[in-house]
Amino acid sequence: MPVPCIRHATPDDEDGLGRLDRETWSTAHAVTPPPRQPYEPFFRPRSGPRDHLVAELDGRLVGYIRLGFPTELASNAHVRQIRGLAVSEEARGKGVGRALLRAAVEDARRQGARRITLRVLGHNTTARKLYESEGFVVEGVQPEEFHLDGVYVDDVLMGRPL
Template sequence: MPEPSIRVARPADEGELALLDRETWSVLHAVTPPPQPPYDSFFSERSGPRDHLVAEHAGRVVGYVRLGFPTELPSNAHVQQIRGLAVAEAARGAGVGRALVRAAVREARERGARRITLRVLGHNSAARALYASEGFVVEGVQPEEFCLDGTYVDDVLMGRSLR
């Protein structure tokens, strides 16, 4: 698969993004229960289309990354946070996740951020390796922060400077 094109999400993407989100749900990265009907809207007041970058290949949405602020505090407004990332099963291993992470870093810089952070579950070694290869470092660990499917899992905070 050639490198996907990355663009800002549009309101019309909501259905495809919601479906991708449901299809990629896993205890490997999700701390919420699996989605069940009736499904919530993908976009929300806190996280609308402009907060999502979409990866497309052959006219289809194959992934997204969600950017936002770690908190609503003005003193924290210089930090952007990756608040979600999903890649369609058929597109995994083709560089889509890496393209989305790089696009998120570029977008955070364009928004004037000095830092970008994320949270990743300790057992998600593939995601942690991807983030580390893109310059993110572990900045903190909350041991056994979540109990998922009967297993206690660490919450790992990673970040990097954008300067």
């Protein structure tokens, strides 16, 4: 099985990441509406290329992870938060999500963070198992925080020390 190449995103990744975001959108993991068609910018002022790691397999962009700050408070600057993770359908089950997650943990550590956190929907058992296998633990649950496809869904808060 080929090993994914993980690198920091560049401005040239905008179109590919936008396409990946549209193709992978699902209420299994997203609480926001689907990205608008035909095109909505992927990079934003508070979430640019430097905040993303991308995965490539055989030279094709197949995944990304977005790392940011949970708040803008100086007293919270020692924490990084995973603010998005997507893997293309054809790359699932090939270690891409795990490689991105590990790279994000290392990136946060290099930035001087002491903790890394994330939020995951309660019904997203695949993602929750991945996070748990990489040392994340449930630190809180907000019951029925979201209403998606006619169902109330928990928001699960997870974290781990670095």
